[in-house]
Amino acid sequence: MTGIIILAAGNSSRLGQPKQLLGYKDSTLLKNTIAEAFLVPDVVIIVVTGSNNQLIEEELDPSRIKICFNPDWESGMSSSIVNGLSALLCLYPDCENCIFAVCDQPYVSSLVFENLIQEHSKTGKGITASAYSGTLGTPVLFNKKYFSELAALQGQEGAKKIINRFLEDTASISFEKGNIDIDTEEDYNKLISEL
8 A cells, every 4th residue: 555645734835824724626736636535546635734724624624634733833844744655654554655745836736646556557666757858746646665764754854855865766657747846936827828
């Protein structure tokens, strides 16, 4: 079984409003990511909330996903990774792999998630990352052998630190528009104008 952990705890400081709730394709950025994750067979989905958690959780259907609140969200991305992983293993201790996704990559799709899982099965590598713009990033799949490394992340450290440390055990899939994420109003306006 694979867990998909969607990191949605940030406060969108550069945007001035919660990016998780920005309207996108008759839905919101966060709900779009969740909807794509739902299409993947045999996964469990955990959404990590933090800033604006009440507003965001009101929008979600807890019968279909697990919501995990990260009280330390202000300390950086790592606390959400640690919280999400801990919730996943508490609920599903037998989980073999987990995928970390963010809610501001509007072009994420079920195919990206499925490709990560397939590439991991095919190569047997412990990490499978999405490749775009000359870098490796989210969504990224980690096999359970890296769960202790993930649980030890601190501060602003993200999953990329672990990818870079274990590049020889990392496979990648192409995620063509993975470099597009929504950090500013300008990013969002550009996205909407292209829809």
